[in-house]
Amino acid sequence: MNKKHWIVLCFLGLFILACKKDNPFKEEIEKFLGFQKPANFPDPGYNFANNPVTKEGFELGRALFYEPRLSRNNTITCGSCHIQSSAFTQHGHDVSHGIDDRLGTRNSPPIMNLAWNKAFMWGGGVYDLDLQPITPITTHEEMDENLENVLNKIRALPKYTAMFKSAFGTEEVTTARFMKALSQFMVMCVSSNSKYDKVMRKEAGAVFSADEQAGYILFKDKCASCHAEPLFTDGSFRNNGLGISPINDKGLYAATLMETDKYKFKVPSLRNLQYTAPYMHDGRFLSLAGVLEHYNSEVQATPNLDPVLDQNGKSGISLSEAQKAILTAFLNTLNDTDFINNKMLSEQ
């Protein structure tokens, strides 16, 4: 072999190496990673041991999430009231807008970070994600269907029986499998790539601006006792002093019948506020400014008002205009564009 031969061989070798490098990279993209806990999040509460997330289970869950047959007249999907571009809420609707143009009584909550959720619904009553979908499916104003019919409709479609087989081993469509598949999709709806998260994880030199930093300090002082980091909710039920609604929604009380639970609602996360207006359990505030003003001057001493909003003889949280501005700057760091644009979570 002469010098030329060696050069050709070297080039060939380079090509081979280049090819080899390329292939695993492609595989990496296609590989389903399952549920992954973000580095700055606590351990999830969802029982993954009882329902490990698989690619097939997740894909089945996603198909079911966007399946109109879950509703009585095959018109409404879970995604109808939980729209990805609105961080899986129903943007622009104070209360959920369901089947036959019926209106519910509460604002559609986000499908987001549910693996860390201890209780579901604004007024509680549901404490297991695997049982949650029964509520919208059977509620008169939402999907107005019964579960037996839903399962029968799903069983009749070869697309689904094949997907159940891939996900669970046989074509059998049971309540447990149906619910577990939906849970597998929902727990994958993780929002953890906001600017806040990147700053906390010290990613690629992400830092808060001066206003955001000042807002963060103010947030920790005035808001974090209920909207605890990093999920921005402590998962508790509290009365935040909203005026009693015309329909007298008593919140958690309806599920527990305990006097001490009257007018308590679940503390919502503050993540993705930019996409999720309007705010509160009945969507009464159209803007963040409206919410901040509520805490500043509109908190009412209704039964069971949370003690943190009733200190030193004054209701609410005093906020100057300057404080509202920096707080808003901080809250805007909680918006996660990756989450609302993640193709994996979209209808396929």
Added chain:
Amino acid sequence: MITKEKIWKTVLLFSLILIITACSKKEDPAPEFQETNLAPLSVEFDNIVGERTLTFNNTGSPYKNAAGEAFTISRVQYFISNIKVTTEAGKTYTVNQDSSYFLIRGDDKATRFAKVKVPEGDYTSLTFTLGVDSLRSTMPIDKRTGVLDPAAGGGHEDGGMYWGWNNGYIFFKFEGNSAVISDDVNGDPTGKKQFKYHIGFFGGYNAPTLNNIKVISVDLRTAGIAKVRKDRQINIHLFVDIMKVFNGKNTFKIAEKPNVMFDDFTAKIAANFPEMFRHDHTEN
């Protein structure tokens, strides 16, 4: 010398012994209580209404409660669970929990039997739960199969017994019609004059709340103990008097409470439940 008298005495003695042995044979002594020596036992929940049998929608001859209100019945169904039997000596056997949930439905006679397996033995007491215990009410979806499947029976407007919004089961569902019900919001605005009693609440998922689970014990000694043996089908026949819902210790009027589901009054109605169950006889 053997006298005639002595012969007679001997004969008499033998006869006596024979009779006694015969008797003790008939006595059929209870086998030794062994948890693995299982035999079938059925408990029959025979729904009645006061002095009458249960018939649905019998508008021609409606029932009448203690308050004098005429009514008909369109639905009666309830969960029976956690069946336990106890012998005279106090030995207790609890049926395996996974095989101990039954939905008794008034419209389907086949559902009136709760069929279980218990050790051979003579039982003087029967205990069961009306409703679904709190443990099962909080179990994962996999454990909610058969009558506990949230998809079973259609929605809660129909025969379904699962409350989606409150993670629990309706223990006792009783519906019917009465002319005394008003057509306004306090009665039945649809004009169907329907009453609905959906009684649930198992005590709360993580904080104690209203608990309407009733554990009911029936003494079998008066109307016949259950002699459970492998070669027989023993049936404990209970009467379940639906009228006691209205006429139990917390008597109430349909006109005043035509709909009871999600409020404290459910406890008043649930308090009447134990009175509904009466042991009529045992088929040994």
